[in-house]
Amino acid sequence: xxxxKAIIKNYGPINVLNAVDLEVRNGEVHxxxxxxxxxxxxxIKVLGGLVTPxxxxxxxxxxxxxxxxxxxxxxxxxxxxHQETDLVPELSVAxxxxxxxxxxxxxxxxxxxxxxxxxxxxxxxxxxxRRYGLDVAPGAKVADLAPGAQQIVQIARVLAxxxxxxxxxxxxxxxxxxxxxxxxxxxxxLKNEGKKLIFVTHYLDEVMLVADRATxxxxxxxxxxxxxxxxxxxxxxxxxxxxxxxxxxxxxxxADDEIVARFDNISDGRAxxxxxxxxxxxxxxxxxxxxxxxxxxxxRHIARSRSNGRRSETRHVGFVxxxxxxxxxxxxxAVMENVGLGLxxxxxxxxxxxxxxxxAMTDEYIRALQIKTNGGGQVISTLSGGNQQKAIFARxxxxxPSLYVIECPTVGVDVKAGAELHAAIFSLxxxxxxxxxxxxxxxxxxxxxxxxxxxxxxRIAQELLPQDYSRQALVVAMGAG
Amino acid sequence: MIPWRRWSIFIVLAAPVIALAVLNPxxxxxxxxxxxxxxxxxxxxxxxxxxxVIVLGGFDLSVGAxxxxxxxxxxxxxGVGDGPMGVAVxxxxxxxxCGLIGAMNGSLVTRLRMTPLIATLGVLSLARGAVLxxxxxxxxxxxxxxxxxxxxxxxSSFLGMPVSGLLFLAVAVVGLVLLRLTIYGQFIYAVGxxxxxxxxxxxxxxxxxxxxxxxxxxxxGIGGIxxxxxxxxxxxxxGVNYELQAITAVVIGGAKLSGGKGSVLGTVLGVxxxxxxxxxxxxxxxxxxxQTGVTGAILIIAVAIxxxxxxxxxxxxx
Numbered sequence: 001x002x003x004x005k006a007i008i009k010n011y012g013p014i015n016v017l018n019a020v021d022l023e024v025r026n027g028e029v030h031x032x033x034x035x036x037x038x039x040x041x042x043x044i045k046v047l048g049g050l051v052t053p054x055x056x057x058x059x060x061x062x063x064x065x066x067x068x069x070x071x072x073x074x075x076x077x078x079x080x081x082h083q084e085t086d087l088v089p090e091l092s093v094a095x096x097x098x099x100x101x102x103x104x105x106x107x108x109x110x111x112x113x114x115x116x117x118x119x120x121x122x123x124x125x126x127x128x129x130r131r132y133g134l135d136v137a138p139g140a141k142v143a144d145l146a147p148g149a150q151q152i153v154q155i156a157r158v159l160a161x162x163x164x165x166x167x168x169x170x171x172x173x174x175x176x177x178x179x180x181x182x183x184x185x186x187x188x189x190l191k192n193e194g195k196k197l198i199f200v201t202h203y204l205d206e207v208m209l210v211a212d213r214a215t216x217x218x219x220x221x222x223x224x225x226x227x228x229x230x231x232x233x234x235x236x237x238x239x240x241x242x243x244x245x246x247x248x249x250x251x252x253x254x255a256d257d258e259i260v261a262r263f264d265n266i267s268d269g270r271a272x273x274x275x276x277x278x279x280x281x282x283x284x285x286x287x288x289x290x291x292x293x294x295x296x297x298x299x300r301h302i303a304r305s306r307s308n309g310r311r312s313e314t315r316h317v318g319f320v321x322x323x324x325x326x327x328x329x330x331x332x333x334a335v336m337e338n339v340g341l342g343l344x345x346x347x348x349x350x351x352x353x354x355x356x357x358x359x360a361m362t363d364e365y366i367r368a369l370q371i372k373t374n375g376g377g378q379v380i381s382t383l384s385g386g387n388q389q390k391a392i393f394a395r396x397x398x399x400x401p402s403l404y405v406i407e408c409p410t411v412g413v414d415v416k417a418g419a420e421l422h423a424a425i426f427s428l429x430x431x432x433x434x435x436x437x438x439x440x441x442x443x444x445x446x447x448x449x450x451x452x453x454x455x456x457x458x459r460i461a462q463e464l465l466p467q468d469y470s471r472q473a474l475v476v477a478m479g480a481g
Numbered sequence: 482m483i484p485w486r487r488w489s490i491f492i493v494l495a496a497p498v499i500a501l502a503v504l505n506p507x508x509x510x511x512x513x514x515x516x517x518x519x520x521x522x523x524x525x526x527x528x529x530x531x532x533x534v535i536v537l538g539g540f541d542l543s544v545g546a547x548x549x550x551x552x553x554x555x556x557x558x559x560g561v562g563d564g565p566m567g568v569a570v571x572x573x574x575x576x577x578x579c580g581l582i583g584a585m586n587g588s589l590v591t592r593l594r595m596t597p598l599i600a601t602l603g604v605l606s607l608a609r610g611a612v613l614x615x616x617x618x619x620x621x622x623x624x625x626x627x628x629x630x631x632x633x634x635x636x637s638s639f640l641g642m643p644v645s646g647l648l649f650l651a652v653a654v655v656g657l658v659l660l661r662l663t664i665y666g667q668f669i670y671a672v673g674x675x676x677x678x679x680x681x682x683x684x685x686x687x688x689x690x691x692x693x694x695x696x697x698x699x700x701x702g703i704g705g706i707x708x709x710x711x712x713x714x715x716x717x718x719x720g721v722n723y724e725l726q727a728i729t730a731v732v733i734g735g736a737k738l739s740g741g742k743g744s745v746l747g748t749v750l751g752v753x754x755x756x757x758x759x760x761x762x763x764x765x766x767x768x769x770x771x772q773t774g775v776t777g778a779i780l781i782i783a784v785a786i787x788x789x790x791x792x793x794x795x796x797x798x799x
Contacts, residue, residue: 303681319681321678327675327677327681328678329675330670330671330674330675330741332670332741333741337667341667344667344668345682345684347664349664349688350664353662353663353664353667395682
């Protein structure tokens with residue numbers, strides 16, 4: 001059993017962890033939940049040796065362990081699968097899996113100048129991959145793999161450490177449905193081997209599916225530890241937020257008969273072809289599909305249509321990209337500059353910045369979307385994920401376009417902020433705008449969309465109407481399993 | 482608290498300069514301060530242009546060679562027409578060529594997606610090669626006449642201030658206004674901060690980059706004309722290593738080579754600091770050969786300070 005007792009971490013006067021207890025049993029998947037800023041990533045960093053707590057005791061199988069540095073934490077038997085991949089793209093899968101620990105496989109004793117025995121590495125890698133049922137060729141070059149497969153290699157690298165405790169930090173945020181299933185099979189194998197798993201995630205449905213118990217954190221304290229079999233998504237989200245999250249809903253579809261954008265037989269020559277559909281005024285149209293189905297490319301294509309001379313079809317498209325950190329925010333700029341940028345792209349480049357207007361409109365959106373800041377001047381990278389996402393929303397809203405392309409709006413966003421973002425989308429269509437929602441979140445699609453287009457192999461494979469909606473129907477239509 | 486951190490580099494590096502001003506009466510004499518301002522102006526003008534490119538997330542190694550080319554073209558122009566006409570032809574041609582070189586840098590980086598290192602390194606050699614071919618490796622002198630008078634004017638004083646220093650001030654003000662007050666400047670920070678996001682937000686990224694490389698080269702051109710006026714001759718090896726001094730000043734001024742961060746004010750302070758330290762070495766009769774090494778040490782200290790304080794900031798907000 002892994003046990004953390006009375007972990008306290010202060011940054012000056014700020015109390016980030018307030019006597020947190022966590023226990024993970026052998027062969028258990030233990031979900032660690034909480035809104036952004038609740039303290040769960042600090043707790044993980046304590047285990048990983050990246051943050052030194054002010055006080056507290058950590059023990060593994062009855063012995064207290066030293067986690068004062070990442071290296072010590074690793075040798076004590078704690079390994080973390082981080083969100084970002086940090087593989088060496090030009091090396092093979094096998095070489096990446098055993099990067100830095102080659103000698104443990106090949107038994108070389110002469111340090112790093114000794115010859116690498118690639119055959120031994122490859123055999124060891126394929127044995128490891130087979131043990132966890134992973135379908136990746138150990139000899140393949142990592143650069144040639146799809147992003148999902150790269151994530152799997154990243155996980156395999158941690159599995160190769162054979163640690164007693166394996167921590168997964170939001171591993172599913174960037175995985176397609178198929179790769180998620182692979183991940184959950186890895187969980188099952190690790191469980192059978194008696195490992196202790198900590199699963200950090202925002203997806204409560206995944207928690208109900210794979211976790212045995214869940215610890216919920218709020219404001220730096222563990223507020224509850226529950227058996228998932230005896231709880232519900234509602235109870236968990238209530239504990240996370242502190243009071244009931246009221247999921248926004250709209251009374252009826254706002255969709256009008258008037259058409260705001262029509263796409264006839266469009267293709268990008270690679271990822272999708274022969275796609276035709278129309279978006280009506282006030283409609284939320286969902287686009288779903290696995291990685292490689294063309295879903296991502298088609299939403300990009302439509303978002304870009306504003307600069308393709310297609311102005312006659314769509315005057316201006318408000319765009320919220322899926323990868324917030326990589327494609328959304330300008331990390332060094334203030335919230336006001338991040339939001340106000342939406343105003344600038346329509347103006348002549350060599351004119352003065354309309355600072356007063358940017359500030360006024362940013363303040364307006366900070367209020368309307370309830371963005372938590374110290375004011376528009378705060379640097380955006382210091383906001384929580386949910387608030388960053390709201391700022392990117394505000395950037396798209398600021399021009400009041402008639403069509404929005406919104407990708408995965410609630411990935412990595414806590415339950416409360418997610419509900420507020422959904423409410424914002426509803427209020428858009430209530431005011432007569434239209435939304436193309438490209439998402440991986442089935443519940444989100446079901447709750448929000450008037451129609452759902454399912455992409456498969458670069459084509460619209462199916463169109464679903466609300467009476468056909470169910471998670472199962474969507475999964476089947478997307479071609480899973 | 483955070484502004485303190487932002488200026489910590491200057492506080493550390495300015496301490497010896499302030500001590501010098503207090504302890505050494507020669508240093509603070511108006512005549513010496515006049516010299517200091519004048520000495521700072523050429524690298525200063527190059528560094529203002531460089532600041533814009535670095536904030537954009539690139540850098541420009543060609544500025545020293547471009548400055549030399551501008552000097553050569555300008556001084557050739559002096560020979561074309563007689564009197565002010567020749568001066569005008571010289572300046573216009575020099576700056577036009579610089580603008581074209583900047584457009585070439587920008588196009589290589591955007592259209593062909595070359596890294597700025599390779600693109601501007603190639604252009605550096607092209608420009609230096611052009612200088613050698615045009616000048617046949619010989620110095621080009623401004624003959625008696627309007628050109629000579631023009632060169633003299635650039636090195637004279639106006640209301641007790643050096644004309645070259647005023648030119649530096651003017652270029653800095655233009656750079657400051659462009660970066661801080663215009664939409665174009667905001668786009669530079671945005672592209673440098675997150676190019677992918679800038680593209681998706683509808684910013685004309687390629688256009689912004691090409692224009693910025695043009696500005697940088699034209700600033701180098703102004704600096705080059707000033708440099709030639711100092712010796713009243715365009716020398717084929719003028720401006721060697723100036724690009725490194727300019728980049729050093731920008732980095733000391735708090736810019737990040739990865740882009741998105743930096744300011745004209747910081748750069749100006751960086752240039753003044755470097756020049757002041759060179760000046761001090763002179764005052765104490767320390768061989769000028771020491772100066773290159775000292776510049777290197779300052780660069781490393783400045784970056785070390787910003788990394789160490791930046792790290793402290795990161796941990797504090799985790």
